[in-house]
Amino acid sequence: MAKTGKPKQMEGEVYYPSEQVIAQARLKDWDALAEKAEKDLEGFWAEEASELEWFKKWDKVLDDSNKPFYKWFVGAKTNIVHNAIDRHLKTHRKNQLALIWESEDGKEERTFSYYAMNREVSRMANIIKAMGVSKGDRVTIYMGRVPEIVFAMLACAKIGAIHSVVFGGFSVDSLQGRIEDSRSKLVITCDGAYQNGKIVELKAIVDEALKRCPTVENVIVVKRVGQQVGMEAGRDHWYHDMLNLPIANGKCPTEEMDAEDPLFILYTSGSTGKPKAILHTHGGYMVGTYSTLKYVFDVNDMDRWWCTADPGWITGHSYIVYGPMINGVTSMLFEGGPAYPYPNRWWQVIERFGITIFYTAPTAIRGLMRFGESWPQKHDLSSLRLLGTVGEPINPEAWKWYNRVIGKEKCPIIDTWWQTETGMFMITPTPVVPLKPGSGTRPFFGQKAEIVDEQGNPAPDDTEGYLTLLKPWPAMLRTIYGDDERYVNQYWSKYPGRYTTGDSAKRDKDGYFWIIGRVDDVIKVSGHRLGTAEVESALVSHPAVAEAAAIGLPHDVKGQAIHTFVLLRTGHAPSPELAEELRQHVATHMGPIARPEDVKFVDKLPKTRSGKIMRRVLKARAQGLPEGDISTLEE
Numbered sequence: 001m002a003k004t005g006k007p008k009q010m011e012g013e014v015y016y017p018s019e020q021v022i023a024q025a026r027l028k029d030w031d032a033l034a035e036k037a038e039k040d041l042e043g044f045w046a047e048e049a050s051e052l053e054w055f056k057k058w059d060k061v062l063d064d065s066n067k068p069f070y071k072w073f074v075g076a077k078t079n080i081v082h083n084a085i086d087r088h089l090k091t092h093r094k095n096q097l098a099l100i101w102e103s104e105d106g107k108e109e110r111t112f113s114y115y116a117m118n119r120e121v122s123r124m125a126n127i128i129k130a131m132g133v134s135k136g137d138r139v140t141i142y143m144g145r146v147p148e149i150v151f152a153m154l155a156c157a158k159i160g161a162i163h164s165v166v167f168g169g170f171s172v173d174s175l176q177g178r179i180e181d182s183r184s185k186l187v188i189t190c191d192g193a194y195q196n197g198k199i200v201e202l203k204a205i206v207d208e209a210l211k212r213c214p215t216v217e218n219v220i221v222v223k224r225v226g227q228q229v230g231m232e233a234g235r236d237h238w239y240h241d242m243l244n245l246p247i248a249n250g251k252c253p254t255e256e257m258d259a260e261d262p263l264f265i266l267y268t269s270g271s272t273g274k275p276k277a278i279l280h281t282h283g284g285y286m287v288g289t290y291s292t293l294k295y296v297f298d299v300n301d302m303d304r305w306w307c308t309a310d311p312g313w314i315t316g317h318s319y320i321v322y323g324p325m326i327n328g329v330t331s332m333l334f335e336g337g338p339a340y341p342y343p344n345r346w347w348q349v350i351e352r353f354g355i356t357i358f359y360t361a362p363t364a365i366r367g368l369m370r371f372g373e374s375w376p377q378k379h380d381l382s383s384l385r386l387l388g389t390v391g392e393p394i395n396p397e398a399w400k401w402y403n404r405v406i407g408k409e410k411c412p413i414i415d416t417w418w419q420t421e422t423g424m425f426m427i428t429p430t431p432v433v434p435l436k437p438g439s440g441t442r443p444f445f446g447q448k449a450e451i452v453d454e455q456g457n458p459a460p461d462d463t464e465g466y467l468t469l470l471k472p473w474p475a476m477l478r479t480i481y482g483d484d485e486r487y488v489n490q491y492w493s494k495y496p497g498r499y500t501t502g503d504s505a506k507r508d509k510d511g512y513f514w515i516i517g518r519v520d521d522v523i524k525v526s527g528h529r530l531g532t533a534e535v536e537s538a539l540v541s542h543p544a545v546a547e548a549a550a551i552g553l554p555h556d557v558k559g560q561a562i563h564t565f566v567l568l569r570t571g572h573a574p575s576p577e578l579a580e581e582l583r584q585h586v587a588t589h590m591g592p593i594a595r596p597e598d599v600k601f602v603d604k605l606p607k608t609r610s611g612k613i614m615r616r617v618l619k620a621r622a623q624g625l626p627e628g629d630i631s632t633l634e635e
């Protein structure tokens with residue numbers, strides 16, 4: 001993106017799309033479509049949905065008679081896998097690549113055409129069915145970044161089972177809580193996963209978690225690292241053994257689903273208590289991910305699309321697996337991380353596979369920036385045509401580095417704001433939208449966002465407030481699985497008629513949105529969403545800890561880092577060793593991403609008179625900022 005003249009007067013630093021970008025773009029007139037969608041929301045989405053295949057068409061596009069329990073494509077029958085795989089088998093896409101995978105060490109490469117994808121997914125689907133899993137049953141998937149994680153998700157969807165992917169970086173407690181809450185019948189895992197040359201013992205973690213999960217009847221184990229693992233007779237099954245069974249053939253019918261039938265649940269951290277199971281459905285989520293990827297990243301059959309997220313997060317669900325495959329593009333899945341063994345690893349992958357669109361997180365860009373420009377300069381990155389970012393606000397320095405060093409000033413930077421709950425991009429440019437570094441620009445077609453104050457009054461331009469959404473959208477969460485009440489309270493109660501995002505933001509005079517950060521007790525560590533409550537409960541599970549508080553503070557690379565305050569039980573004395581032990585304790589229980597930056601021992605935690613920890617006060621103190629309203633603080 002070059003900073004050039006101004007077709008339209010806008011304030012601040014603006015980067016306009018080049019003529020070449022505009023010439024290439026499928027959608028040139030953003031305003032016209034935005035206007036059309038604004039005038040006729042249902043018409044817009046009906047048109048989008050019509051580009052996909054349905055076993056039976058809908059009777060009604062949107063049913064909002066029981067708000068906030070919105071329904072989309074009511075009465076329609078489909079299956080997301082029918083559109084992600086089956087429909088492509090009738091076209092030239094059949095023999096195009098659906099997935100390219102490269103191993104962390106770069107020595108292995110596996111590719112799957114849509115035809116091959118159908119075979120692999122069908123085989124896994126048949127195996128899962130043979131284990132007694134049927135429509136509506138939950139399956140927990142806890143794996144590394146290998147092609148089988150994609151097969152597993154799609155196999156569940158194909159037979160109508162509900163997948164619940166747990167990020168492979170989580171550990172025993174997080175996994176156990178999620179298996180238990182979802183009452184999964186089956187767990188699909190790997191013997192282990194490679195991470196920066198070391199092995200994460202996934203199967204051992206599953207074994208530990210299952211000691212407390214009575215609902216699980218079977219475990220399928222995909223061999224990846226080849227080390228010895230315990231296999232419990234009758235419960236645990238090697239995937240490669242099962243592939244030899246006659247039932248594991250490449251033909252499996254795709255279940256006809258109601259548009260509103262559950263597709264998956266995905267746990268995410270909220271303000272309080274345990275993680276919430278966000279529920280997405282076959283029909284609406286399918287249309288939302290399809291349409292957003294099509295317009296926002298303008299994907300086509302020539303693209304090599306690479307989203308660097310883990311499939312275990314919503315970004316991976318929507319934009320490694322479902323969105324790309326529904327669009328029939330080739331999606332890259334890379335097993336490793338950006339800097340192992342050297343900080344050129346991602347640039348190497350881009351060059352090797354001719355990646356055309358690259359979508360990553362600000363934290364990764366900041367991390368790679370630190371290693372200097374010489375690493376990307378060793379590689380031919382000229383295949384790139386678009387860049388994207390997601391997960392947290394991108395600081396203008398990182399944006400500019402990304403634009404100049406990676407995009408060579410010719411690739412628009414698509415800053416996409418969205419959430420696990422939204423399922424799809426919500427505030428985002430398309431390639432033809434003028435950009436301002438650090439802003440996700442404007443709401444996607446059919447959406448209306450508004451910044452409001454505490455009372456719900458629209459805030460003036462350039463004033464910080466709560467970000468809310470006014471219109472329903474097809475990929476919206478339908479509920480918190482098993483807890484409708486919490487769904488209503490969490491998202492729809494603070495401002496009736498509006499979806500509360502949990503973010504604070506500003507809107508500028510050009511209508512561009514600037515996200516500031518979470519206003520609830522969610523910490524974003526390297527773009528990963530963690531709840532203070534989860535970190536605190538991991539800490540108090542240690543015998544030395546009486547009470548604990550966790551907060552997020554700014555961090556140069558991670559965006560935010562976890563800082564904790566601990567009150568010890570009598571008989572335990574503060575020491576650097578104990579602090580270290582507690583950090584490790586959290587990492588062991590929750591996963592390495594949750595390891596606190598530091599542990600401070602305190603005699604007292606600031607609390608309200610009703611006994612709630614005032615994290616806001618801790619945060620202000622730690623940063624030397626004013627403590628704000630402390631009238632509710634106890635003596």
Ligand code: WT7
Binds near residue numbers: 390529
């Ligand atoms: C939260 C949602 C769905 C994407 C992965 C994260 C923050 C997300 C941006 C962005 C500024 C962003 C928000 C949001 N966030 N994208 N482009 N600019 N902030 O999904 O884990 O559900 O987290 O991530 O705070 O509420 P998530």
